Amino acid sequence: MNAKMEAIYLVKQGSGETAFERRALTLPTLPKNEVRIAVEGFGLNFADVMARNGLYREAPPLPAILGYESVGRVEALGDEVRDLTIGQRVLAFSRFGGYATHVQVPALAVVPISEKFSIDEATALGTQYCTAWYAAEEALRLYAGEHVLVQAAAGGVGTALVQMAKRKGCVVYGTAGSEEKLNYLRSIGVDHPINYQKEKFDDYIRRVRPKGIDVVFDCLGGKGFKRGFKLLAPGGRIAGYGAAERLDKKGPFATLSLVFGFGFYSPVGLLIPSKTIAGVNMLRIAEQKPELLRTCMLAVTKLAESGELNPFGGGVFDVAEIGKAHEMLQNRQTKGKIAVRW
Template sequence: MAKALLCKGFGPPESLVLEEVETLPLGTGEVRVAIKAAALNFADTLIIEGKYQEKPPFPFTPGMECAGVVTELSEGVRHLRVGQRVMALSAKGAFREETVVEAGAVLPIPDGMDFATAAGFPVAYGTSHLALTDRAQLQAGETLLVLGASGGVGLTAVEIGKAMGARVIAAASSPEKLSVARDHGADEVIDYAAEDLKARLKELAPKGVDVVFDPVGGDYFDAALRNMAWCGRIITIGYAAGRIPQVPANLLLVKNCAVLGLFWGAYRKHNPQRLGQSLMELLAMWGRGKLRPHVSHALPITDYAQAFHLLSGRKAAGKVVLTLV
């Protein structure tokens, strides 16, 4: 038996329950991991409320990524060993004391990286990396606008964009959040709670923005689209503002720009090789000191409701992580 956070019906975080459940069976090509930390993502807040594009059958355990120690390997798994510290993408849910994952979704944690940092590494960095490399094809010297720049995904886009040689403009909703973005490499900042985003962009990028990284949507997407440079690219990641924007096709024509989507989770199905390659590239960047993951809150799993509210209420900068003893 092992404790797991269960969603038995769509609702707020308080509707979740922490219960003892049967341990998961170990299948062919799988690894059993004793979880030490598991990170929240904005998608988790949508999943438990029934607002995500995927709706698992009840009861289910939320959580997409975790870090811990390998306790058991199925026959044929060669790249891992029992006792090894690992990070993993968990299709069966990460908010539990132990889980079983496909061996291909497990990576060793590099020396010097703690469990909380490792737990929040794959999804946020992986999303930003594939968005800026594969989809936007960001080039050195281009101007990159990151909306929601202090969030779990946005902050990684600031770091990766800077590492790729872009001029990074970070936009967020408070001076405190923008201070974090500056500390992680932003060249310019915009407080869109106090400043007009469209007007400030015209000041900071008179010729327009080459690439927009947008996990927010709503009015911020609209303002960014109207400030695109010739041949600019806007990457839609998510809709934290609540409104899914509608794209006026005439603006795409006039500006010769493109709106591209990035659903990182779909790479596991459609291009797992590229997903793994991307994560290895990111770990190499971390090893060279190019990335500095930021965990703003690490809470025990018993405080799961507080953790969810920190994320959904946009009160966190960087990642929110649940810890397990």
């Protein structure tokens, strides 16, 4: 008889409370370059919220198993896999399929992780820290003393970017939408916490830094991206890695409005003031450059193990509470990383 596993399927778009169903399925055969992991827990990402709302075009057709990262123990190794052992605790990056009791992923996307990390801390090191690492260390480069803006700085990727920029000796501006989150930003070392509900982030930065800033990490997209770009001093760089603004837009022209909101940029307009625009999509990196994803995974886990980076666990939910956890992530009620345990 074929062995079974369970997964949480996204069965329909809409509210987190009604969108998911727990189902059993047969464990697939293990390819020779892959690792099977018995999952303790998996992480939630904002892209999952976008997928649940039908706004993530890379998501698989329904019913779909979402999920980019899991922590658990190696259960089986493909014939060609070396350097991992049965029972070892590992972090795995998956291209969807993470909301499951078992994941099977290429060995390149699996790294050891020690017992000291809780499920939310461990899974933070998957998509969110790797995205931040790729943006801040591979796509762009930060230098000591630079002034750096991190949007949604209290979130998963945001927390990681703040830590990476502080590690490099940068002056960090971080946005968040509540006083509670601002206190959190102070606790992780943000020099200029900005409550965008009280003052526009660009008004604040123009007031305290009229000559402009060096780097912007933008996950808002649309007009938020354009407003960030306009803050850049000569030599400035901006990394765009999200389009959260899309969630707030309704109506038939919502996507068009988001796209136009970004603004239009000519090479000449970048060349003369020496500005850089970088786009970041970790899913594409994982697909097209798996060795680069591995470089990011090894870098962030090494620094977290040594205590140089400190993933912030924002909470671990029971699998029965996945709908609630999704709603909280969408409604800006979370800090750092949230995860789900089996």
